[in-house]
Amino acid sequence: MCDVPAILEDLDVFLADCRARLAFDLMGNTWNAVVVWALREGPSRPGDLRERIGGISAKVLTETLRRLEYNGLVSRRAYPEAPPRVEYGLTDLGRTLLPLIGAFGEWAFDHGDAVLDAQDRADGMGAGTPTAGPCGEW
Numbered sequence: 001m002c003d004v005p006a007i008l009e010d011l012d013v014f015l016a017d018c019r020a021r022l023a024f025d026l027m028g029n030t031w032n033a034v035v036v037w038a039l040r041e042g043p044s045r046p047g048d049l050r051e052r053i054g055g056i057s058a059k060v061l062t063e064t065l066r067r068l069e070y071n072g073l074v075s076r077r078a079y080p081e082a083p084p085r086v087e088y089g090l091t092d093l094g095r096t097l098l099p100l101i102g103a104f105g106e107w108a109f110d111h112g113d114a115v116l117d118a119q120d121r122a123d124g125m126g127a128g129t130p131t132a133g134p135c136g137e138w
Helices: 019-028 032-038 046-052 058-070 098-125
Strands: 074-079 085-090
Touching: 019 032, 032 046, 032 058, 032 098, 046 058, 046 085, 058 074, 058 085
Parallel strands: none
Antiparallel strands: 074 085
């Protein structure tokens, strides 16, 4: 049996209005957690974020920042200058995600090799039929 925190045991994460699903959707986007983590040290301009984050296009960064702002995780500050200057920073709500993202990073560091080994084994077997569920049972 899975060791699930008591608060999650009564939630049905398949319901559209479930708050746990909301959180999973927020962090499920490829770039959301990366951008939040990149902003952990303070506000930053989009160009600086692109330099810090490998592989993200200007368009995708803009979309991600807008999505994070829409969800209250990032704030946008425009300065009345010529040329215009914009900075993005984490809100208090956005900062609450940092320990969680950090924990995922630690998990990846500790278990990334095992995941890559499993992928290599599955690639060698062809289709890669799963043999166990997330808690050891199907």
